[in-house]
Structure formats: structure tokens, C-alpha cells
Amino acid sequence: MPADSAIIRIRGVEKRYVLGGEADVLALRGVDLDVEAGSYLAIMGPSGSGKSTMLNILGCLDRPTAGQYFLGGEDVSRMPDDQLSEARGLKIGFIFQSYNLIAQLTVLENIQVPLLYQGKDVRSHFESCLELAKLVGLGDRLHHRPSQLSGGQQQRVAVARSLVNNPLMILADEPTGNLDSKTGQEVLDLIDRLNQAGKTIVLVTHDDRVASRSHRVIHMKDGLIDREVVNRPLGPRASDSPS
Amino acid sequence: MLTFQFVSTVRLGIKSLMLHKLRSALTMLGIIFGVCSVIAMLAIGEGASYEAQEAIKNLGSNNILLRSLKPPDQARQQGGSSPRGMQLAYGLTYEDGARLQSTIPGVNRVLPMRIIRENVRFDRNEVPCQVIGTLPSYMDVTGAGIVRGRFLAHLDEQHAENVCVITTGLARRLFPHLDPMQHAVKIDTFYYRIIGILQERSQPEQRSQAGAMEGQPLDNNVYIPLSVSRTRFGETLIRRSAGSFEAEEVQLHQITVQMQDLAAVETADPQIRTLLGRFHDQNDYEIIVPLQLLRQAEQTKRIFNIVLGSIAAISLLVGGIGIMNIMLATVTERTREIGIRRALGAKRRDITTQFLVETVVLSVGGGLVGVLVGVLTPLVVSQLTTMKTIVTVWSVLLAFGISGAVGIVFGLYPASAAAKLDPIEALRHE
Ligand SMILES: Nc1ncnc2c1ncn2[C@@H]1O[C@H](COP(=O)(O)OP(=O)(O)O)[C@@H](O)[C@H]1O
Numbered sequence: 298m299p300a301d302s303a304i305i306r307i308r309g310v311e312k313r314y315v316l317g318g319e320a321d322v323l324a325l326r327g328v329d330l331d332v333e334a335g336s337y338l339a340i341m342g343p344s345g346s347g348k349s350t351m352l353n354i355l356g357c358l359d360r361p362t363a364g365q366y367f368l369g370g371e372d373v374s375r376m377p378d379d380q381l382s383e384a385r386g387l388k389i390g391f392i393f394q395s396y397n398l399i400a401q402l403t404v405l406e407n408i409q410v411p412l413l414y415q416g417k418d419v420r421s422h423f424e425s426c427l428e429l430a431k432l433v434g435l436g437d438r439l440h441h442r443p444s445q446l447s448g449g450q451q452q453r454v455a456v457a458r459s460l461v462n463n464p465l466m467i468l469a470d471e472p473t474g475n476l477d478s479k480t481g482q483e484v485l486d487l488i489d490r491l492n493q494a495g496k497t498i499v500l501v502t503h504d505d506r507v508a509s510r511s512h513r514v515i516h517m518k519d520g521l522i523d524r525e526v527v528n529r530p531l532g533p534r535a536s537d538s539p540s
Numbered sequence: 541m542l543t544f545q546f547v548s549t550v551r552l553g554i555k556s557l558m559l560h561k562l563r564s565a566l567t568m569l570g571i572i573f574g575v576c577s578v579i580a581m582l583a584i585g586e587g588a589s590y591e592a593q594e595a596i597k598n599l600g601s602n603n604i605l606l607r608s609l610k611p612p613d614q615a616r617q618q619g620g621s622s623p624r625g626m627q628l629a630y631g632l633t634y635e636d637g638a639r640l641q642s643t644i645p646g647v648n649r650v651l652p653m654r655i656i657r658e659n660v661r662f663d664r665n666e667v668p669c670q671v672i673g674t675l676p677s678y679m680d681v682t683g684a685g686i687v688r689g690r691f692l693a694h695l696d697e698q699h700a701e702n703v704c705v706i707t708t709g710l711a712r713r714l715f716p717h718l719d720p721m722q723h724a725v726k727i728d729t730f731y732y733r734i735i736g737i738l739q740e741r742s743q744p745e746q747r748s749q750a751g752a753m754e755g756q757p758l759d760n761n762v763y764i765p766l767s768v769s770r771t772r773f774g775e776t777l778i779r780r781s782a783g784s785f786e787a788e789e790v791q792l793h794q795i796t797v798q799m800q801d802l803a804a805v806e807t808a809d810p811q812i813r814t815l816l817g818r819f820h821d822q823n824d825y826e827i828i829v830p831l832q833l834l835r836q837a838e839q840t841k842r843i844f845n846i847v848l849g850s851i852a853a854i855s856l857l858v859g860g861i862g863i864m865n866i867m868l869a870t871v872t873e874r875t876r877e878i879g880i881r882r883a884l885g886a887k888r889r890d891i892t893t894q895f896l897v898e899t900v901v902l903s904v905g906g907g908l909v910g911v912l913v914g915v916l917t918p919l920v921v922s923q924l925t926t927m928k929t930i931v932t933v934w935s936v937l938l939a940f941g942i943s944g945a946v947g948i949v950f951g952l953y954p955a956s957a958a959a960k961l962d963p964i965e966a967l968r969h970e
């Protein structure tokens with residue numbers, strides 16, 4: 298059904314947090330959204346407007362209580378837990394505000410974690426992991442622990458990790474929220490480069506300057522998309538190759 | 541690929557445990573003590589019951605032993621006023637032997653024995669011994685073995701030959717430098733030619749008699765024909781005790797009844813009691829049924845094993861609870877890591893496996909150390925004491941298996957608790 302190049306297609310998605318009777322929270326109240334393959338989408342909005350809820354559903358960490366979500370043409374809104382896990386591992390790369398590296402693992406091992414859960418042999422992917430580490434500028438830090446790295450470096454490890462299974466898209470929840478502006482710039486530049494290379498990006502931010510890097514910004518309010526701003530058109534190269 | 545994943549899971553588990561070395565070691569202690577105590581206690585129990593069973597088996601499980609006993613004091617007064625005068629007559633008689641042979645069904649052989657304490661001399665050597673007058677069937681009934689020469693024969697018995705067979709231990713003591721064969725030893729005033737040397741097995745019935753005479757080696761036995769014992773020593777023995785003389789008349793000191801099979805032993809036991817009871821008005825004999833002793837020993841061992849098993853089970857249970865406690869704390873502590881892994885594609889069962897592997901590494905690690913200590917402990921015990929210990933393979937496997945099982949059983953709950961965590965909640969956890 299959802300043909301063309303829309304990598305994300307959301308129809309009437311609701312998220313209700315059941316707290317009992319009147320106290321229920323309707324965090325999303327029927328959202329429709331399409332995201333083109335290769336596009337760069339920023340989500341903005343006041344606190345409590347449903348951005349994180351939205352991103353959790355997009356990232357298959359959560360299921361909508363109503364509506365449909367097609368990810369790469371596949372309806373994931375009713376998937377059982379195991380399939381959702383697989384979808385997360387294969388199709389989505391996460392970048393979190395607080396980096397979320399595993400403290401007892403080295404840089405290299407952190408990058409390799411998503412491989413493990415796809416049953417891939419870490420040794421045969423060593424080269425590609427090394428490539429990724431170099432891509433984010435940490436080729437010489439492979440055996441460092443997260444605690445030995447700066448915040449910016451940690452976030453770059455997270456970027457490398459998000460790419461290791463070559464996912465359909467990258468989801469980032471305020472990736473620069475914990476960084477000073479200079480290192481934040483570096484991480485954002487890295488994300489820009491990924492997008493230029495064809496990766497679809499969805500990013501939540503409070504910062505207009507961050508949002509201005511995207512193709513399109515949606516502003517959320519009370520669980521709905523309030524308005525939408527197109528910064529620049531999607532480049533021809535990305536829309537030609539939807540994979 | 542699966543095995544690779546497994547290996548890296550195990551490696552990850554060890555790595556996580558190494559982050560808290562002291563905590564992991566303390567957690568393992570419970571299992572170490574549990575496994576160690578299972579192995580050590582079973583080894584000591586096994587050793588003790590092995591010794592008991594060997595001793596009983598040497599009596600012969602087809603045999604029933606009857607032994608003369610000096611009757612208790614008041615009975616002796618009556619004996620003193622008996623027609624035999626001042627002489628105390630008690631114990632088993634030749635007639636008892638004949639009656640047993642003729643009336644009890646299933647009897648194979650009846651072996652009478654006279655056991656007299658005398659010093660045996662050769663040259664300047666003199667050794668206190670048991671001089672046992674018995675029949676050639678002694679060999680079949682007791683299962684003793686001849687090392688050299690031969691045992692007493694029927695002709696020796698018929699002709700009341702002054703020949704004897706001595707045990708290896710006695711041969712060593714009397715003849716430190718000579719070949720004892722065909723030499724004659726002196727017992728009392730007579731000489732007996734040595735015709736054979738016997739390998740004596742440990743026999744508790746003789747041991748207990750020897751125990752009465754302190755400081756006697758157990759294996760100083762001289763065997764002579766029963767007829768010789770009867771004529772040379774007579775049936776009356778005079779013993780000097782505390783300044784007064786005491787005369788005792790004992791015909792036979794022991795009768796070993798060899799039954800045809802184990803079933804016959806069971807039925808014959810009460811029959812023998814009835815028969816002897818009819819002809820003995822005083823309590824001057826005892827009946828020992830090795831088969832019953834063996835059964836008792838086995839029963840005791842079974843109870844012992846159950847008690848040990850319970851103690852071990854409790855200590856392993858406690859160890860397991862310790863592990864569960866720590867793992868639950870670990871899961872809470874690592875909630876965020878669980879959330880991260882779930883976000884990166886880990887399925888519930890991946891998380892379960894991760895924590896289960898960690899628990900099993902703890903318990904199996906503890907199990908390995910416990911096996912090591914548990915195998916060494918009995919060695920040390922038997923070095924320091926005279927206790928015999930036997931470490932059986934099955935006790936090691938059992939203890940090790942249980943430690944693994946404890947890991948799985950007590951790890952399952954924390955692991956499934958970890959897997960049940962909602963990824964979003966877990967990621968939000970500080
Ligand atoms: N687990 C939850 N249980 C109940 N209410 C929740 C839960 N998570 C979020 N909410 C509510 O849903 C609404 C949207 O929250 P969220 O998506 O976190 O907003 P944002 O990220 O835009 O600040 C808020 O009103 C919040 O209180």
C-alpha cells in the first residue's frame with residue numbers, strides 16, 4: 298500500500314497512557330506524517346507536546362495505541378515484541394541525548410553491540426567497524442572506555458554505533474543537548490554528512506539553529522503536529538535512490 | 541555463529557562480574573562452601589561405611605556366628621553352685637554344633653572353633669597368640685587364603701597331628717630371618733610343626749576378643765587341629781585373676797554356621813535362636829548375623845546420605861539465594877544498560893541469556909573452586925586422622941551439577957525480571 302519513497306508513513310497514530318479513568322494521558326492524538334527516504338526531519342515543540350513519545354514510536358521502542366505506522370513499507374504498529382526488537386536492530390540507529398554507551402565496553406565493543414543481536418560475527422565485521430570509528434574521528438581510540446572520552450567523543454561513538462547495521466534511518470533525541478556548542482557543531486556536521494550520503498534522519502531539538510540544518514521542521518503541540526516548515530527541498534540524489 | 545555469540549556472551553558475563561571482584565567472590569563463597577561440603581562429607585561417609593562393610597563382608601554374609609560369652613555375674617553364682625563344683629561351665633558345646641547341623645534347614649557347614657590364648661615360642665622369640673583349634677573347612681567358611689604350604693587336613697584331625705598353620709604377621713614376628721616352613725613352634729609344652737602360612741583377613745570377631753587383651757596385634761593366629769586343641773589343652777582352663785584361681789570350662793568358643801544362601805540365613809536366624817535357647821538356661825552365647833549387620837550398615841549409610849544431602853541442599857540453597865539477591869541488585873544497577881541493549885536490537889531472550897549466563901558463571905565458577913577444595917579436604921582429613929575417605933566420581937558430578945542447577949534456578953528470576961523491563965522505562969533509569 299504505501300508505495301513511493303516514504304520511509305515513514307504514519308496514519309492517525311494515537312498514544313494513550315492509561316493511568317486509570319480521567320487521569321489517562323493522550324500523548325499523541327491522531328498524527329499523520331510521511332518522511333521521505335533520504336530526508337532530514339527535525340521535530341520541535343514545547344516540553345510535554347509529545348516529541349519523545351513520537352520518537353519512541355518511530356524507533357519501535359513503543360507501539361501506538363491506535364493508528365498505523367509503516368516503516369520501510371512494513372506495518373510495525375502491531376508487531377510482537379521480538380519483531381520490534383529486530384526492527385530496531387536492523388532498521389533504526391539511535392543517538393541519545395546522554396550518549397548511552399555501555400560503560401564496561403571499549404569504543405570498538407560499543408560499536409559492535411548491535412551486530413551481536415543480529416547474530417553477526419563480530420570478527421568478520423571488524424574492518425567495517427574500524428571504518429566507522431575512523432569516520433567519526435576515533436580510529437585511534439578503539440580500546441578506550443567511555444569514561445576516558447569527552448562528551449563529544451562519546452556522542453561520536455554513538456553515531457558510529459547507530460550506523461553499524463546500516464539502518465534505514467537515524468533517530469536522534471536532542472543529540473547536542475549535553476554538549477557545548479563547538480562539539481555540538483561537530484556532531485551535527487557528522488549527522489549532516491550522513492544525510493548527504495543518503496541516510497534518513499529524524500531529530501528532536503529545542504534549538505532553532507539545529508533545526509535549520511534539516512529539510513523540514515514539524516512543530517508539535519498537545520500531541521498533534523501544529524505546523525510544518527520546509528527549509529529546503531530534498532536533493533535530487535537522495536530522492537532518486539530510496540534505499 | 542550461535543556459538544560465537546554464546547562465547548562472547550560468556551566473556552561479557554565474566555567481564556561484568558570482574559567489575560565487582562569482591563562482590564562476585566563473596567557471592568561465590570556460598571556455592572563454594574556448599575559444593576565443598578557435599579563432596580567432603582560424602583567422602584568421609586563413604587569411607588566410613590566402606591570400612592564397616594568390608595569388615596562385615598569378611599565375616600561372610602552367608603555365615604551366622606555364634607560365640608561363647610561368659611554369663612553375667614548372678615548367673616555365674618548359679619553356675620558356681622552347679623554339680624560341676626567351683627568350676628564355671630558355660631558356652632557353646634559340641635552338641636550345639638551337632639544339633640545345628642542336623643536340625644536347621646539350609647545349613648551348609650558348621651565350623652567349630654576353640655580359641656585359646658597362649659604364648660607361642662620359637663628359639664628366643666615369644667609372641668602372645670590366639671591358638672585356634674578348628675577343622676579343615678575353616679578355609680571354605682571364612683574365605684581365608686593360604687600363602688605357602690597347606691591348611692590343616694582331615695588326616696591331621698583324625699590322627700591329632702601336632703601340626704599348625706600360622707598367619708603371615710606371626711610368621712614375620714617369630715621368624716624375622718628364617719623360612720618358617722617345617723620348623724616347629726612351641727606352645728605350652730608341646731611342639732607343632734608349621735605346615736602352612738595363612739593370609740588372614742581382618743576379622744572383627746577376633747579383633748574384639750583381642751581388644752580385651754590390650755596391646756595385642758590382631759593377626760597373631762596359630763591354627764591347630766580341633767582334636768589336638770581338645771587333647772592338649774583340655775576343656776578346663778585355669779585363669780589366675782586378682783590372687784584367686786578361677787576355672788572355666790568351655791567346649792567351643794565359636795561356631796560359624798555357613799548357610800547355603802542369603803535366604804537361608806534369614807530363615808535360620810530365628811530357628812537357631814530357638815534351638816539354642818532350649819538347651820542353654822543361661823545367657824552364655826551371642827549370635828552375630830553379618831548379613832543383618834550389613835543391612836544395618838547400608839541402612840545407616842542411606843540415612844547418613846539423606847542427612848548429608850539435606851545439609852548440602854540447604855547450604856546450596858542459601859548460596860543460591862545469595863546469588864539471586866546479588867543478581868537482582870545487579871539488574872537494578874544495570875537497568876539503563878538493559879534499556880540500551882534493547883534499543884540496539886536485543887530481544888527479551890538475549891537479555892535473559894545475558895543475566896542467566898552471568899549467574900551460571902558465578903555458580904559454576906564457585907562450583908569449580910568448591911570441587912577443588914572439596915576433593916582436597918578429604919585428603920587432608922585422612923592425612924591428619926585415621927579416617928578413611930573415598931571421593932566418588934558421582935559425588936563430584938552431583939555437587940558440580942547441583943551448583944550449575946542452582947545458578948539456573950536462582951538466576952532465572954532476576955534474568956526474566958531484567959528481560960521484562962520496558963525499554964523506554966529502562967532507558968530513562970538513572
Ligand atoms: N510513561 C508515561 N506515562 C504517563 N504519561 C506519560 C508517559 N510518558 C509521557 N507521558 C506524558 O505524555 C505527554 C508527552 O510527553 P513527551 O512525549 O515526553 O513530551 P516531550 O518529549 O515533547 O517533552 C506528557 O504530558 C507526558 O506527561
Ligand SMILES: [Mg+2]
Nearest residue numbers: 345348349350
Ligand atoms: Mg522529551
